Amino acid sequence: MLQDVTAAALAAGADAAEVAFADHQALSVTVRMGALEEVEREESRELGLRVLIGRRQASVSGSDVSAQGRAKLIERVVAMARLAVEDPYVGLAPADRLARGAHADLALYDAAEPTPDELEDLAREAEDAARAVDGVTVSNGASASWSMSSWRLATSDGFFGDHRGSAFSLSVGAIAGEGAQMEQGYDGRSTRWRADLPGATGIGAEAGRRAVAALNPRKLDSMTASVVFENRLAVSLLSPLIGAISGPAVARGVSFLKDRLGQAVFAKGTTLVDDPHRLKGLASSPFDDEGVVNQAMNLIDDGVLTTWLLNSNTARQLGLTTTGHASRGLAGPPGVSPSNLVLLPGALDQAALMRQAGRGVLVTSMFGPSINANTGDWSVGCSGLWFEGGEIAYPVTEITVAGNLIDIYKRLIPGSDLEIRGAADAPSILVEDLAIAGK
Helix, strand or coil, X not given: CHHHHXXXXXXXXXCEEEEEEEEEEEEEEEEECXXXXXXXXXXXXXXXXXXXXXXXEEEEEECCCCHHHHHHHHHHHHHHHHHCCCCCCCXXXXXXXXXXXXXXXXXXXXXXXXXXXXXXXXXXXXXXHHHCCCCEEEEEEEXXXXXXXXXXXXXXXXXXXXEEEEXXXXXXXXXXXXXXXXXXXXXXXXXXXXXXXXXXXXXXXXXXXXXXXXXXXXXXXXXXXXXXXXXXXXXXXXXXXXXXCEHHHHHHCCCCCCCCCCCECCCCCCCEEECCCXXXXXXXCCCCCCCECCCCEEEEECCEECCCECCHXXXXXXXXXXXXXXXXXXXXXXXXXXXXXXXXXXXXXXXXXXXXXXXXXXXXXXXXXXXXXXXXXXXXXXXXXXXXXXXEEEEEEEEEEEXXXXXXXXXXXXCCCCCCCCXXXXXXXXXXXXXXXXX
């Protein structure tokens, strides 16, 4: 069907065409305080079409994938492209970069589709474990879900590729304390394969433990102190880095790293890997969303920034070659994004990082980050645990951690407690002498 759509678009006046098709199914069940709250089922099929006429392009998407619906999409998008503003860098991916031939099986799909009753039982087990923790007073609900998605991509240059994946997820929230002294805790996991999902009892118990550990928090005076970001959220510290090395940001000149390609940005020994071919990876794919060959690469290698994240458009703008990081939905031109990110671990576990720091904050929750994309000035709201002599002393809340990321990245110390939990993971991270704004 997809090759027929590209052929029809060329016949209607397009010089080139790219079509994507997505098929999605999902089922989720939520329980709260021992009662079934919601069962939701979703099914969708959608087609996205991008066409080029000279240096003009347009894209449309629609859920009517019948022959008549496809004909209307083609007619509409070709008319739109004729009226679009010219872009000197527009075009499909270079033919010599396309991932032609057989594509790797990355073990992304598990055919074990659960029933609503099975998901409800899983959610109940997680919630029961959270509520059983001493000090937990209320459940914030538990949700178990399953989804399956398939993706097909074809271009008028002769590329065709498809892949599909499944996802199994379980999450639970717990509340400890009463009245004005209530604190929340959360835990959850997502995996490609059902058998890889951790036990529901363990997830629920962790959510309860985290809620209780946050009870009776104190406020800190403003100060400069060491900060340890725990492993389950430490990768958030690297999110501004990904934005800063994305091709569109660099091409527009709105990146605090725009002049640092090939330079040491982190301490020697620090390595950040991007691997689209990780087996069972939540962000794995055998090719990028322009059909380009993708591969594992070190974005940061021994502290040095090695590359920008490029699709074909931004590569042309910068006089470079696409890196296989094109990312798109069904509507609009491709953007860029990484795949499975991992900050490689260092030598010290979280406890050793705290002992090295002596005193400071172990951050367990982050919210409301702010970044100046041009300068790297960064701040984020936090709560967590104050430690003295390397030992946890008491919970803290309503603090803001701030600094300049160019300086922070150079002083960042990765821990050894790496755990692969999602599409972006890091061990605990220590940054000494950070500004902490408190009461």
